[in-house]
Amino acid sequence: MAAERWSSRLGVILAVAGSAVGLGNFLRFPGQAAQYGGGAFMIAYFLSLLVIGLPICWAEWTMGRMAGRHGFNAAPGVFHFFVRHRWGKYLGVIGVVIPVVIYMYYVVIEAWCLGYAVNFAFGGIHFNSGEESGRFFSRFIGAGANGGAIGFHWDQVGYYLLFVFILNFTLIYRGLSKGIEWFCTWAMPALLLLAFVILLRVLTLGAPDAGQPEKNVLNGLGFMWNPEKVLLEKQTDGGWTKERELVGREIIESAEREVAADSKLRIRRVGVIEQLSKPQLWLAAAGQIFFSLSVGFGVILTYASYLSREDDIVLSGLSATSANEFFEVGLGGLITLPAAFAFLGVAGVAGMGTFALGFNVLPLVFDKMPFGTVFGCVFFFLLFLAAITSSLSMLQPGIAFLEEVLAIGRKQSVTILGLITGVGSVFVVYFSKDLKALDTLDFWVGTFLIFILATTQILVFSWGFGVRKGLEEAAHGASFRIPGIFIPVMKILCPAFLITIFGLWVLVNVFGVSFGGGEPEFSGYVRDLFINPDPVAWLAIGLVAGFAAFVSLLVARAPAYRREIQREVEP
Amino acid sequence: MTFGGWMVMILSVGSVSGLFLWCLWKVLMPPDKSEKLHGFSFETPDEKADS
Numbered sequence: 001m002a003a004e005r006w007s008s009r010l011g012v013i014l015a016v017a018g019s020a021v022g023l024g025n026f027l028r029f030p031g032q033a034a035q036y037g038g039g040a041f042m043i044a045y046f047l048s049l050l051v052i053g054l055p056i057c058w059a060e061w062t063m064g065r066m067a068g069r070h071g072f073n074a075a076p077g078v079f080h081f082f083v084r085h086r087w088g089k090y091l092g093v094i095g096v097v098i099p100v101v102i103y104m105y106y107v108v109i110e111a112w113c114l115g116y117a118v119n120f121a122f123g124g125i126h127f128n129s130g131e132e133s134g135r136f137f138s139r140f141i142g143a144g145a146n147g148g149a150i151g152f153h154w155d156q157v158g159y160y161l162l163f164v165f166i167l168n169f170t171l172i173y174r175g176l177s178k179g180i181e182w183f184c185t186w187a188m189p190a191l192l193l194l195a196f197v198i199l200l201r202v203l204t205l206g207a208p209d210a211g212q213p214e215k216n217v218l219n220g221l222g223f224m225w226n227p228e229k230v231l232l233e234k235q236t237d238g239g240w241t242k243e244r245e246l247v248g249r250e251i252i253e254s255a256e257r258e259v260a261a262d263s264k265l266r267i268r269r270v271g272v273i274e275q276l277s278k279p280q281l282w283l284a285a286a287g288q289i290f291f292s293l294s295v296g297f298g299v300i301l302t303y304a305s306y307l308s309r310e311d312d313i314v315l316s317g318l319s320a321t322s323a324n325e326f327f328e329v330g331l332g333g334l335i336t337l338p339a340a341f342a343f344l345g346v347a348g349v350a351g352m353g354t355f356a357l358g359f360n361v362l363p364l365v366f367d368k369m370p371f372g373t374v375f376g377c378v379f380f381f382l383l384f385l386a387a388i389t390s391s392l393s394m395l396q397p398g399i400a401f402l403e404e405v406l407a408i409g410r411k412q413s414v415t416i417l418g419l420i421t422g423v424g425s426v427f428v429v430y431f432s433k434d435l436k437a438l439d440t441l442d443f444w445v446g447t448f449l450i451f452i453l454a455t456t457q458i459l460v461f462s463w464g465f466g467v468r469k470g471l472e473e474a475a476h477g478a479s480f481r482i483p484g485i486f487i488p489v490m491k492i493l494c495p496a497f498l499i500t501i502f503g504l505w506v507l508v509n510v511f512g513v514s515f516g517g518g519e520p521e522f523s524g525y526v527r528d529l530f531i532n533p534d535p536v537a538w539l540a541i542g543l544v545a546g547f548a549a550f551v552s553l554l555v556a557r558a559p560a561y562r563r564e565i566q567r568e569v570e571p
Numbered sequence: 572m573t574f575g576g577w578m579v580m581i582l583s584v585g586s587v588s589g590l591f592l593w594c595l596w597k598v599l600m601p602p603d604k605s606e607k608l609h610g611f612s613f614e615t616p617d618e619k620a621d622s
Contacts, residue, residue: 222572319594
């Protein structure tokens with residue numbers, strides 16, 4: 001069986017960038033930045049990029065390339081190579097579980113994007129209110145009842161899921177170079193072009209409703225980027241509580257008149273320092289960097305394992321990261337919220353989650369926009385492209401693992417993985433009521449396990465292997481070295497920051513601690529398992545546990561992981 | 572949008588765009604170009620005559 005290889009440096013960079021660029025860049029990032037005040041959020045965001053994003057990314061590229069030279073392409077093999085203990089390979093089990101399980105539900109979201117693009121193209125989307133938009137989305141994804149999403153009609157997810165599933169596996173079957181690399185090489189420039197088209201449309205919107213001039217793009221940009229948040233607060237028995245956020249000179253002047261007439265109202269300005277003192281802001285910024293860059297997914301480990309020692313992983317890692325940041329900050333930060341604000345104002349967009357913003361608010365916005373059918377179709381096709389370049393990357397670690405442990409060819413590995421992910425995706429799409437299956441998998445695998453894997457990786461790299469030795473290895477073939485400042489960052493700062501953020505995340509999202517005050521209460525994810533057990537949540541956990549057991553069994557029996565290895569850095 | 576908002580936006584978008592463009596330039600630049608720049612060696616006239 002011939003070893004797989006990337007055919008060009010640009011190709012691997014586009015593939016890794018494609019893996020990172022996804023829905024989060026266009027939907028999650030703008031919402032997070034706006035919620036915490038652009039200025040303060042961006043300070044925490046860029047610090048997180050330097051302290052956890054880049055170090056873990058470079059560690060993954062280095063570990064992957066080094067293990068790949070010794071014949072290991074999947075995470076268990078990489079950990080078997082780096083951890084000199086017979087149990088080391090089991091650390092890599094979650095490096096296979098994460099991408100494969102995330103694929104099971106991500107492909108469903110990908111199908112939603114394609115479905116919305118098609119419905120826009122054929123005029124199936126016309127909404128007069130947020131309720132209508134919400135009803136369409138709820139019916140489309142089957143949020144009302146289990147099994148509600150499985151249907152083969154234009155406004156149901158069936159056809160689209162089937163199509164994207166087949167497309168993903170056709171591309172992955174073609175192999176690394178002819179499948180993933182070929183697709184990303186044209187999809188990423190297409191994504192950039194489509195994003196520029198949408199950006200141009202959004203920035204030239206002005207004030208779409210002449211009767212409400214305060215709802216305009218400039219105020220929308222201000223809502224996203226202003227460092228100081230202006231709040232109208234009302235005095236109640238419990239103290240001052242937020243009434244609404246004020247954006248734009250006219251709105252603030254109008255609120256000042258309200259305050260002058262009512263002594264129980266006040267305007268409060270929340271500055272950058274006050275925002276930065278909130279743990280939630282750091283949690284949000286670090287979380288965004290972490291998930292956006294696809295670090296801790298196990299994907300970069302596998303992608304980098306197909307590189308030769310002469311390939312420049314320092315520049316490639318930085319390039320893929322910068323491409324992701326450009327899509328996220330430079331395009332996502334200028335498109336989504338300003339557009340939504342210009343039509344719906346603060347009340348229509350504040351505090352919206354990723355799905356609500358993407359599939360409830362934005363379709364309504366495009367429907368109100370001149371030539372909205374075209375731009376709506378283009379936008380959702382853009383999301384579809386961003387999603388498919390990510391989902392493809394989630395399959396390769398599984399393929400590499402099966403080929404490595406079973407010594408089988410691509411046809412067999414694609415068939416086995418197709419069956420496994422097919423079962424998982426049907427499970428997700430069937431148990432669609434309140435998106436319980438998807439949400440449970442996303443929380444425990446797409447967030448919790450990723451923290452675990454990323455922390456394990458940076459500890460193995462910096463403390464197990466040695467950060468200086470690691471940076472020496474990374475420097476081979478590189479056009480520039482990783483700066484020396486990253487030695488203490490990778491050894492101390494990054495693991496400490498990551499563990500602190502993980503601790504905060506567990507406190508907030510598992511134990512329900514609220515830093516703003518109030519009694520802690522277990523989160524819904526914990527209640528679904530232990531307090532008011534939900535059968536679907538338990539089935540989802542069973543699916544993950546079953547797959548993890550299957551992977552562990554294969555790892556235990558794999559001849560590839562029995563041999564002794566030398567892992568000295570070559571001169 | 573306030574002055575601070577403009578500054579945050581320009582700095583954020585500008586820095587990521589600058590980094591992205593620099594990386595693109597580094598990746599797309601023909602590899603032999605940089606090698607020539609660093610690989611140039613001086614030879615004095617007497618060294619040339621010797622050879």
